[in-house]
Amino acid sequence: MPSMRTIEAQPIANRYARGWHCLGLASEFSDGQPHTVNAFGTRLVAYRGDDARFHVLDAHCPHMGADLSHGVVRNNSLVCPFHNWSWGCDGICNSIPYSITIPPTARVKSWPTCEQNHLLFVWHDPAGKSPSAELDIPRIDACYSDDWNDWVMEKWTINTNCRELIDNVSDMAHFISVHGVPVEYFANIFEGHKATQVMLGKSSQLAMEGGLLTYATYYGPAYQITEMKGEMGGFTIDSILLNCHVPISLNSFDLRFGMLVRKIPGLGEEQNQEMARTYIKFTQQGFYQDVAIWDNKVRIDNPLLCEGDGPIYHLRRWYQQFYQDDGEVPAAAREHRVFELNPGGLSTAPPLHHVFER
Ligand code: FES
Numbered sequence: 236m237p238s239m240r241t242i243e244a245q246p247i248a249n250r251y252a253r254g255w256h257c258l259g260l261a262s263e264f265s266d267g268q269p270h271t272v273n274a275f276g277t278r279l280v281a282y283r284g285d286d287a288r289f290h291v292l293d294a295h296c297p298h299m300g301a302d303l304s305h306g307v308v309r310n311n312s313l314v315c316p317f318h319n320w321s322w323g324c325d326g327i328c329n330s331i332p333y334s335i336t337i338p339p340t341a342r343v344k345s346w347p348t349c350e351q352n353h354l355l356f357v358w359h360d361p362a363g364k365s366p367s368a369e370l371d372i373p374r375i376d377a378c379y380s381d382d383w384n385d386w387v388m389e390k391w392t393i394n395t396n397c398r399e400l401i402d403n404v405s406d407m408a409h410f411i412s413v414h415g416v417p418v419e420y421f422a423n424i425f426e427g428h429k430a431t432q433v434m435l436g437k438s439s440q441l442a443m444e445g446g447l448l449t450y451a452t453y454y455g456p457a458y459q460i461t462e463m464k465g466e467m468g469g470f471t472i473d474s475i476l477l478n479c480h481v482p483i484s485l486n487s488f489d490l491r492f493g494m495l496v497r498k499i500p501g502l503g504e505e506q507n508q509e510m511a512r513t514y515i516k517f518t519q520q521g522f523y524q525d526v527a528i529w530d531n532k533v534r535i536d537n538p539l540l541c542e543g544d545g546p547i548y549h550l551r552r553w554y555q556q557f558y559q560d561d562g563e564v565p566a567a568a569r570e571h572r573v574f575e576l577n578p579g580g581l582s583t584a585p586p587l588h589h590v591f592e593r
């Protein structure tokens with residue numbers, strides 16, 4: 236008698252992914268106030284200083300533990316609400332109102348940030364190394380074009396480990412069963428810090444004649460951009476989707492879902508915006524369908540795969556690189572690999588490339 240497969244799951248390592256993480260629209264942090272960010276198992280504070288740059292610091296004041304995100308921004312510094320110690324954007328205490336001297340260890344961690352595509356990013360690396368330029372978030376020209384609507388963005392908190400979300404990249408089989416999208420063709424491309432899903436599907440509401448072709452690329456562990464062409468109400472819709480997350484704890488993450496839609500000529504600004512909102516609402520339903528599964532499933536390290544499944548094991552090998560120090564990542568995790576599934580038996584596959592790289 237063949238034996239029965241046992242589900243295996245190691246305890247989740249107490250570590251968060253190395254990489255750029257998107258905190259949402261930069262404009263939400265531009266008001267000169269400190270903003271609370273719960274991320275990476277701790278509390279951070281994000282603010283924009285007089286220098287018009289965004290700064291992220293550890294939020295817990297080492298004097299007596301108050302929350303700096305409840306303080307005030309003064310010039311480029313953050314003043315603690317408890318005893319008014321002032322912390323520079325470099326994390327170094329630069330003034331104590333009632334003391335001439337400042338203790339030499341009076342500093343909090345200052346996190347690297349960047350602004351790109353009107354989004355704010357924070358860099359996380361447990362080893363404390365700065366990001367290399369090859370990991371820069373690529374510019375999306377549509378973000379800066381009058382031909383496109385601004386980001387429409389939604390955020391919600393999901394109570395599971397973020398690896399569940401990443402599994403979606405290679406999980407072809409769930410598109411029909413969970414999302415009702417029959418897949419004609421499916422491929423994954425892994426290369427360095429990028430992982431791409433190429434999918435030709437059929438979606439009754441988003442589809443073009445001949446199917447819905449999407450290119451979705453993860454740049455690092457937590458920021459995915461999708462290029463999608465669809466149709467709604469007789470209009471062809473060009474859209475760019477943002478799917479990004481920030482781990483709050485080992486068992487929860489903030490998920491942000493954003494969309495840029497090319498303006499439809501002949502429609503007014505309000506109608507264009509409305510179109511984008513309708514479209515985003517519909518696409519969001521897909522995430523709720525995933526959440527309904529995540530809410531009730533268990534973590535599994537040894538999925539029992541069959542022929543038509545995507546390369547879940549390789550995906551996880553790729554994803555694991557972000558949980559290792561940069562110098563310790565095995566070459567296999569970063570090598571260029573292409574996996575194809577062709578359930579529709581297409582004679583010609585779509586061109587295989589990362590998003591926007593055709
Ligand atoms: S706890 Fe921050 S100044 Fe005292």
Ligand SMILES: [Fe+2]
Pocket residue numbers: 403409413414521525
């Ligand atoms: Fe999904």
